[in-house]
Amino acid sequence: MAGNTFGQLFRITTFGESHGIAIGVILDGCPAQLPIDLDFIQSELDKRRPGQSKITTQRKESDTVQILSGVFEGKSTGTPIAMLIPNEDQRSKDYNHNTDVYRPSHADYTYDAKYGIRDHRGGGRSSARETAARVAAGAIAKLLLKHHGIEIFAHVSSVGHIQAPNLTHDNIDELLTTREENIVRCADPATAHQMIEFIDGIRKDGDTVGGKISCIIKNCPVGLGEPVFDKLHADLGKAMLSINAVHGFEYGSGFAGSEMRGSEHNDIFLVNEGQPKTLTNFSGGIQGGISNGMEINFSVAFKPVATIMHNQQTINAAGEAAEIKGKGRHDPCVVPRAVVIVEAMAALVIADQLLRSKTNKLD
Amino acid sequence: MAGNTFGQLFRITTFGESHGIAIGVILDGCPAQLPIDLDFIQSELDKRRPGQSKITTQRKESDTVQILSGVFEGKSTGTPIAMLIPNEDQRSKDYNHNTDVYRPSHADYTYDAKYGIRDHRGGGRSSARETAARVAAGAIAKLLLKHHGIEIFAHVSSVGHIQAPNLTHDNIDELLTTREENIVRCADPATAHQMIEFIDGIRKDGDTVGGKISCIIKNCPVGLGEPVFDKLHADLGKAMLSINAVHGFEYGSGFAGSEMRGSEHNDIFLVNEGQPKTLTNFSGGIQGGISNGMEINFSVAFKPVATIMHNQQTINAAGEAAEIKGKGRHDPCVVPRAVVIVEAMAALVIADQLLRSKTNKLD
Amino acid sequence: MAGNTFGQLFRITTFGESHGIAIGVILDGCPAQLPIDLDFIQSELDKRRPGQSKITTQRKESDTVQILSGVFEGKSTGTPIAMLIPNEDQRSKDYNHNTDVYRPSHADYTYDAKYGIRDHRGGGRSSARETAARVAAGAIAKLLLKHHGIEIFAHVSSVGHIQAPNLTHDNIDELLTTREENIVRCADPATAHQMIEFIDGIRKDGDTVGGKISCIIKNCPVGLGEPVFDKLHADLGKAMLSINAVHGFEYGSGFAGSEMRGSEHNDIFLVNEGQPKTLTNFSGGIQGGISNGMEINFSVAFKPVATIMHNQQTINAAGEAAEIKGKGRHDPCVVPRAVVIVEAMAALVIADQLLRSKTNKLD
């Protein structure tokens, strides 16, 4: 069973290689009658698109999405929604030098070992280009969530050692505006400035650096998440860990929670505007794997991009020593472009669990 | 689609409530002809069993497992292996006071909201008792991995602020022996001593504390993990996050990797004993979601147990203010008993991906 | 991926061998709050139970079902419902002579070839005893359907060449009463009498005979069935073909429809009591794979039971010629006991599609 499908009821299957003809996605299970706003889908893709600023790769791709099926007169019909994103800049010769050489901390060796054959051009299927298909499908998930009043917001919370302060307010529209006003996509303008300077220096060094993205989900209905294996945070964790370069996931109190005492950590229940709420939110909006109506929050750690502009020792497919130097056009730091991917995957998880929750009780 | 099933080809479905008649599991997909060692399965359950030491809950359960099907003359037959663990100590009256009151940071409220009905006794389905079924199935997964030479080892790497040093050797048999010589299950005896003292103090305070478990997997074949969504670490992450009280997962360089540069983080390839290996292992044994033959390593963060022996303010199902005080028999720190659960879930993931890898290439 | 699971949202996984400790089932996905009537479940099992009349096997099994989980104070809780049916009459010695000999038209050879190991006692997993677990789960599906006003009725429509007339009325309660008044479970008393005589003669010959079961489903809501692969009749067909000894399935006009012209076969739409209905029902209540509100009807063909009391030539596992003579206690005709299995599988399919339909449209 190959692993190119995600979700149970709101389910996507993606396809495509970095330098093939096209990449794309089939979304199966989108409820009928949802208005599908193509401009919105495209605007989401534009946030992930390469070449959007001086701190991203200069590879040129318009990433123009086309809907092939499943939408009629502007609305979903309940049938599969297929979306296609042609690959335009197939400058494969940049990658010809990599045919037989295993780039350090890339997937060249493991793909070769697993399949015995590999589309080496630009990383082939292992390229983060595949995530454009997720963003397209995630945009439709966002449209469904919006219909239900659920909001998602992610931003860059750290780059290297530069850490943004915790968010001090939760007006999603304002946060989005602030975030999009800087090219690193951090909702704190002062930190954003520092981050951009830092990344630019890294880029000039021919090096790369990691970072973190934090995400909040507001107005999630109580009751999403399926015990015991498909807990809401377990599905979110898998979704995030499936994004290229992610090495860690935590929600609520996260790793810091492992150092706390129960008497500090417990979220006391109270009633607020007639609804059960908690005084604190170390649970991150999820208890027993099920959303409790509080804000859901989580963080995702990205390792530094593996392609650097330095000479590196490595081996080739024959097991001989070789030397490699990055020549393609790559990102010095992946997190600014990954913000919308994190949101897309979160939206896909929430949409899926929303549909799954429709059958929890007798009606 | 309810979430009580885990795995694709080596697949478990668990059932049972904390204070019902029994809990259990069906394992479907175990290859035929595997010798099934019932004593080993029981010995694994004994490591998770309540009442095993002064720093665990004093609830009494022998957790005796019975195999109902799928094994003939000591070997798996390829048909479903059903295992049953009767609940013996159904002292439900301990929980009667909780019928209508929502315990802070438990799943009482969310289950009620999701299903509109709840088996309140001992947490019902949300109890960590369910994990015994996973341990039984995980033991069979370990037997399959052992057949293929793959070894798994987890231990308690932190309790509260007490952090064990990194493991300095990787002889699994020795590590297991050392770990089992102390009741906290830390492979560093000096740290273990500190941890036990600390937990004992916490227990006397009527409080609880969180901790971390670290796990390594040795001799994993190259090529396990299915791109793009079912990356090996994504499946491991989901498995871990599905364990009660887990709030975080990281592998390889983890969260610390988000602060590193590519030039530090890249794992240089070399050839060792004829096999491609890497000089460092910030990749945690997984590249592009596929095992690369190096040691796989990850860490799991557990929040403190929610049940404390203090008075706590809360609300009841009617939304009225209420007070609650833990009366049951609970763990001051969950990690010593969770070590075998982490191993079991890791074994289930590896077994599943091992089977899935059988069809990657033409034969 | 082993095949012991059926259904997507209302999903069962069965386990157990004919002469093992027990057989059973986990039902995952039953909506919470459904009243679970244990007596009804047992009464369904009684209709499948061996030894119930002179024209069934004389093997003695009470087939007493026990619910282990998922039900609290008489209602489903939304967690997995596990049910256990202990095997009582494990008279395995009857089968010792079959250890190495492949019984003609049984699964002995194919199981051996597939798995290289086989629980030969009573056919092991290949025994129709497994269907008792389906009947138990199907009974809960019936309870769910009843809650939604959907009714299912099956009966024996032919035995050998003896064919019952088509049903002339559709009062399910009356049909059920009439059917249960004879041991062959045909709703036409005169035909039933003939069938019983015929089967009794076959039994005295030490032979067996095939037959057909016809099923109708009333009050099925419009809109069940998921195009394009999970058409309602495709799911029903698979469900029926998964029952032991079934060799054919047809719905609506069935095989006879292949000889008709479109001008005869088309079901003209009209409005009846404000609802779209059709004048004829060659579509069998399903159009484009989706229920149209008319009565659903289908037929299932069963081959004759393979175990006969005659000497038969065969081979053993070593490929040597051997002779075999049935000694166990077997059915001369399987259809009277299979009626409730057909109903159970149909109920499982309808319940599953009913839940799946909850997410077809935006709400």
Place this chain on the structure above:
Amino acid sequence: MAGNTFGQLFRITTFGESHGIAIGVILDGCPAQLPIDLDFIQSELDKRRPGQSKITTQRKESDTVQILSGVFEGKSTGTPIAMLIPNEDQRSKDYNHNTDVYRPSHADYTYDAKYGIRDHRGGGRSSARETAARVAAGAIAKLLLKHHGIEIFAHVSSVGHIQAPNLTHDNIDELLTTREENIVRCADPATAHQMIEFIDGIRKDGDTVGGKISCIIKNCPVGLGEPVFDKLHADLGKAMLSINAVHGFEYGSGFAGSEMRGSEHNDIFLVNEGQPKTLTNFSGGIQGGISNGMEINFSVAFKPVATIMHNQQTINAAGEAAEIKGKGRHDPCVVPRAVVIVEAMAALVIADQLLRSKTNKLD
């Protein structure tokens, strides 16, 4: 869970409406290194293509397939293979008169009732045009089967009352040649002649007629099929019943087997060229749901096409009486074009079970 996916390990997901931009398929799970012959895929599509002869619809579509991903230098890479078939002849105005009127025995009403929205153009998603995507994926399944020496052959065995004699030899290459020498695709030339005359008359009447397709699979390895629900014939049955217009499926002795006695029906084992074989083959090559090495055979019944060139009474979406007359370009008999669809779906099932069988036993 929407139903546009088929298969477990060799898995397809199709998309597209009759008069949308394109239809297509993602095939996930094809083993790496399989040579992909695009010409062969196209030649299979040509057999299903409209406008191929006087007894098929005159709608013009070249049905030219394009591979978008998953193939590199002529071989599968183990990543998803996406294939696109643009819709050329989108002459939707032919269908404008059907916007609100429910065509008898079509899926117009049920789609409307299920989704509340419908792409009415040419039947939208319910059109048999979707099966072109299956044929493309099925062609790759055939390439995989060919690699393993497995052969599939289907032909038209009846049209209306005209029934072909049973096949008298089993040389697949010869049978294919004979079949393709006539436009009705019957392997018996004399019968083919009759069928063509008959269909041509039907066409001139503006009417349609049903028919049957029979299929054999040769050299299928012993051991395919997963008990208990995913029996090989249950998967084949579901595959066939998911094809538009299919109303019945039988394998081996089929419906006729329900009239036989066990003493006639049992297939006696013997050894032939060192392999266990059976003297007769009423089992249709499958015992206990598992292939036994004998020829697999089954038949599929198709109802007459619903679109006829006569005036028919019906209703519209408002529930008012309406009249309809077919105007589009439709097939008088669907079976000649469906032969390759039957083969494609059979190939997909066998490929899937072949991969699933790789993990049955310990290796």
